[in-house]
Amino acid sequence: MTSKSKPLPLELPSPRSATLSLSNAWRLRLKGLALPVLIILVLECIVRIGWLPSYQMPAPSEIALTLADLAEGALWKHISASLLRVLLGFAIGAGLALVFAAWVGLSREAEAWLEPTFAGLRSIPSLAWVPLLLLWLGIDETSKIVLIAIGAFFPVYLNGVAAIRDIDRKLVEVGQMYGFSRTRLVRRILLPAALPGLFTGLRSGMSLAWMFLVAAELIAATKGLGYLLSDGRETSRPDIVLAAIIVLALLGKLSDGILAGLEKRFLAWRDTFNGQSAED
């Protein structure tokens, strides 16, 4: 129809404002880079001058060399081992959490049965599971993946339940007015309305999955980035430790970036406060 083909003025920024906002985005990115670059430069100087002993704090350039060195050899093996564990553990933990969150969030009956148990389990600091998992499952992959799944479970579960319970009753009533069935209500109103909260949960679940990966690999592993960390400590190689930290940071940022990208794509409809720009 005519109304469909007519674009909104709001959605078509003029070329001028487009280039302007592009350069703005770059300026923001440069602002973000300023502090890390400064710190690296200062560190390099301090280590070169000899204020910090290089067997404790290697110069950034030295770390870069170590990283390049590792990249020619074992680094990819460690990365793929860690990545596989995180993804598997996260998929299992977050998947189960979404199922239980939906169940508890939608049904008071399920809440009465399940919520106290989850509240109890949640109050166990997750790392306390480590010895038990090692005893039960041994030191191979299973125990690590289960630990990561436990770590990812709770943030996703908690945020999921909260997201469902925070849904505006008034929107739900619109569906009831149309006589929507339960599944239709979930599909058309509850799920989209809960999506922002679910994403929050998934993102913090992902970051906890990385944390528990390191914990698991520090304790018992023959490969993985956590193993690299403890290997560097045992062989007194702070450059290896720092290189592993940097790789962990990059991978964490990458996985979060992917989730953030999905969030931005699916939640473009949100009418949220985005902070004030310096020009305001």
Added chain:
Amino acid sequence: MSEHLLDIRVERKTFASTTVLQNIHLQLQPRETVSLLGPSGCGKSTLLRIVAGLEKDFQGELDSRAGEVAFVFQEPRLMPWLTVEQNIGFSADNHYDKAWVAQLIDEVGLTGFADALPKALSGGMAQRVAIARGLYSRPDVLLLDEPFSAVDAFTRMKLQDLLLELAERHAIALLLVTHDVDEALYLSDRVLVMDNRPSRIRQELAVQLAHPRDRRDPLLAQLKALSLTELQRAHVI
């Protein structure tokens, strides 16, 4: 009595221990417009929710011969993740009738906004989308709970005329809750003034004026004086 669309009898409606509505009898004829006026908290919204079937826990009976009944809430209540078009066709999921939606968009004066998200709409525009959504299912009865209370006076007048025009064109009966005496008189064939809790219908005013009406009609002014007196007696003002 002529053939009524809706016949509502509420013997008693209580929340916890307070009785909100008592002995209410209300009929709505086809194509008729009826307004409910009354003090805040007297149970107008509750009555409307009973008619809509959203409130099932009451003593009394609801006899409806109307096919579709649609509700326009006090707030637009649009789904923020759907476009204007998808919101209007909300009740039909994703296979809504595009031509009908496009016609409704034109009729409520939002041509060109089919693909806009609710966050890009003003309050008045959002309320127009809500009205279009109410009309989508081709209802026999449209229930409106203070539909224009959040928009400015000029937009309100425009929306009132729009509502009358659409109701006339699509042969819809309107049951409307409002706090605005002028609005009630301008729109309605009958105005029902409600008492304070427990509420009954205190008085019924017939507005025997043909449409389209002139807002400055002396009869409207007369009726306004009458209903203000009545509202004063009901301790609304």
